Amino acid sequence: MLTNFLSYGVDMQIPDSLLMLIPLLPFVSSLILIFVNPPKKIVTLLGVGSVGCAALIALLFNISLWGQTDYVIKAGFGNWMTIDKLVINFDFYLDALSLVMISIITGVGFFIHLYSTGFMDEDTDYRRYFAYLNMFVSAMLVLVLADNMLLLYLGWEGVGLCSYLLIGFWYKNRDNNMAANKAFLMTRIGDTGMAIGLFLLFYQLGTLNIQDMQTQAVAVWAPGSDLQGNSMATLCCLLLLAGAVGKSAQLPLQNWLPDAMAGPTPVSALIHAATMVTAGVYLIARNTQLFQLSPDAMFVVALVGTCTLLLAATAAMVQNDVKRILAYSTISQIGYMFLALGVGAGSVAVFHLMTHAFFKALLFLSAGALIYSVHHEHNIFKMGGLLKKLPVVAASFAVGCAALASLPFTSGFFSKESILEKIVDSGHTELWWAAVIGAFITAFYSGRLFFVVFLGKMQQEPNHTPTKTMHIALLVLIVPSIFAWMQPQGLIALMPGLPSKGLSDLQHWLPIFTPIAALMLAFGLYRANFFGSELKSPALQSIHQLLKSGWGFDFIYHHLFVLPFKWLCHINRNDIIDLFYRRLEDTARLMHGFVTGFQNGRLRSYSASLVLFCVLAISWVVLK
Amino acid sequence: MSLHYLPAIVLIITVLLSLTSLSLKRHHGIAYLICGGGLLLTMLSLFMQIGKTGTTSELFVFDAITPFLSLILLIVVSMIWVQLYQWLEALDERKEEYYLLLLLATLGSLIMVASNHFTSFFLGLELMSLSFVGLVAYSGREFKGQEAGVKYLILSAVASALMLMGMAILYLQYGTLSFNDLSMQGASGTLPSWVTVTGIIFILGGMFFKLSLVPCHLWVADLFEGAPLATSALLATLSKLAAFVVLWRIFSLGEWHTHAVIVDIVAAVAIASMLVGNFLGLLQNNLLRLLAYSSIAHFGYLLIILLLAASPTTAFLTSTFSTEAVVFYLVAYLFTLVGVFSVLMQMPQIKTQQDLTGLFWHKPTLAITLALLMLSLAGIPLTIGFMGKFYLVMTAVNHQMWWLLSALVIGSVIGLFYYLRVIMMMIKAPDGESDFSGLTMTTNGQLLNYLIIFLVIGFGTFPAAFSQLIETLSRG
């Protein structure tokens, strides 16, 4: 039966134009929700249904392309703008990479929408929430389906906007607004770099179509051509990387993500774990050929990933807030993806992106259910012993943590294993060690999180039980979090990796035992009541403090950028530039007064003005 | 009789019909419907011509772009017509003649747009101007309306006289009144060449009056304020578009850009208009005066187009690109402006910016429409106004007109101030003083608002759809 179905599926032809519906459905639904105020049931139906339909279409594409490796589907609304050489089409482009992305976005997105109907049920701004969330999904889909960089940029900024709106969703609390601003501004820094990169790429390559760009880039900057070309390629890649770093919360623009947890938890799951923050990974994977032209840029990508993964993992070890732990772990896992991209293993990076989307969404959603159940408490040390009270949540949390810790036979294990393998293939042994240490820490804090929350004495009786829809979403997401073992075949064809060198025994077995050892250590320390207790030595305390603040980046940036800027503003309150603008204002006022003086309402001066023009013009002629 | 004259004939028949029905029996509804039907038929007959091969006769030219421009004119008039019934009902005057004058003015502008000869141009111009005097002084029992009427009559007569003087001089010089022959005879005239330049200056003076460009701009704000709202709308769109099209045609056919002085003068006028128009708008409180001032600036921007032929370099552009740019800008501006006027016609009691305070909280659709239109006038991205300005700027950049461009940039920055002020006023919390209770939204008005939003945002987001249409049309 199943084989029949699959074989039928291979032959099944679905019209390419169906592709356009995928981003269109959530977009239309979002517009309706913005402009019309339907009853709540309809809101639910529209909000969840539109993404559900998109997910179904994505599923259809998956079925029809099953087993194929080399496929491209194009569909579009035709020309968007044509200005001389700049031809921008509103076209969508589906290959293995974007298929994986749209499946994640619509699939995970659908379950998160479903979950939200329970989570946001009592919120007064139910409609606004779904309007934003649908808008986000549609923008994200445009981002990953775009066939040119400008359309991609449209989606890129669209998700940024929605992220801003959703972080500050509960806008009555000032802190949430500050967090939203922070996220928006920090990503803006990266986006500026990316925009400049796009200008430069268009200037250099004469096209913004992504596929043409790759071929053009290879033609123009082919290895062995003159040095200048290569440095230009590096520059372009680094500028694109700036955008990716900002969006994906990597070093040095990483510190907006923990604050972004101010938004509703399903939002954190969808935007700040599963999809939007991985847009940077997508961007680099999409431009693989371009990046491969510049080994320097690739190494920078790997380096950024490594530093970020270590930094964020260590910071995650000491957090109290369950969502902050997950936020840091997201940063760290994206660090792994960057590392994989940097060593030229785009396909495994996307594989890890996929598994991470599943298990991190699962973790966030169960964290949301947890928070929902225990009086909106975020501090893990005020929870504890919830294993019996919230069995479904505990089970999904356990699966999520296991996958995050990459315990054998979970999805996270396979993706992380392949990343480590590829690092070995690339020959960067030092990066491999860093990644293994990172894996150890990851498993350690996953264990800590799980043990503290679910074992031991109960501190607080849960006052809510998660709704049925929330449970469904959790249970469904458990499946791929465990069983997403295989990376999609099309990805390998699209981004062929380096030839395998084979692993030494150490390299083979160490990564498998690392998480187990780390979990055991975490359990031991938990038994010894180490977590949550006061640290004795002042040195340890200060390290703890440093880690807790995420290596103090907020502090550093505050002193490095904000304070000098404020100081400059302060001392320049009456400086020349300001004076210039004041004069400009005064001049404008003065000019306004002057020219208004002529509007005296007298007919005769008006006719005189006509004559005046002729007289002046003729005298100009005569004088010349 | 060729098909090309059909629109004008349909309009004339409509005029006669409405005159007859008026003399038999006064009935507002009938007059409204006759006018609407006539406009519709005219549009249909124009629609048939689009894409057909054009002809040129002694008096008229029907090239690829003429029917398109005429159609735009008629769409603009129809958009005003949609609101007219409601608006005239509120007016304490006889109503039926308004339609008659409106149709006559439209006829005049159609003739102007197609004219290829000074006589046809002159006839169309005067038909339009004299009808406008009637339209402006329509509510002549009000002091303001009367004052505006007198001002427009005298000033437009002076402008006509100036233009006629210019025509007479050019006629004396070349012995012909046809636009085509202006360039063919070149410099080989009867009189010294400075006389030609003087003639051109006279014509430009009259044209600059019609387009309200500095220094002949003083009248426009008074007219907008004093004239009935619908008339101001027509004056801002119909009259200016027709005048600009004619000026554009004479300028390029007569190869006036070969006179260096003329180029200098036009450039100076353009720069002055951009700056003065925006300066005038800066602290202006009256919405209609604001629009008048902004239109001064906008036509200043448009003058750049006239100078394109004069500049030596065309970097990588096809020759049709400037046509495309000018038509796009014109259409963008006209639609935006007519949108603003129809929004204003939906709330006749609102005159100043203070009156707008808190509009958003009472009538969101209206306020959003007006806000979008203001953004479009200011040239903010994703609106049609931005695309228009973008094409214009690009053309200017390619021709390296740095002086004009810098004036454009400065002007736009100043302009932003007052456009945004209007929006700010609308989203301010209501202060209790402004009273919107009298505002009733009609279905007509609502639909029109949605149409405007669609046009402004739609073409702003997908400019290719529109620019390709223009491109195919301007290729012929």
Added chain:
Amino acid sequence: MISIHWLLFLSLALFSIGVYGVVARRNLLFILLSLEIMLNAVVLLFIAGSSFHGNPDGQIMYLLILTLAASEVAVGLGLVIHMYRQHHTLDVDKLSQLRG
């Protein structure tokens, strides 16, 4: 035969007189009269041109301008009467309500 230049200057002189009248006179009636002078100056030039070049275009223009002048005066006089009824004066400087 009178040189064409003289005719041009005559016409321009007449035109300037008309312009002066429009700008300097305050009475609306006189302004209308001055406008007539301006138009007549133009007409003179058209006729001169027509005879100089030996083609009838200028004479046709003369007829058209005559028509314009008549209709302008018709509309103008209507406004004059209207204005006199309301203001009891024809001083155009009194019409300066619209300003700013």
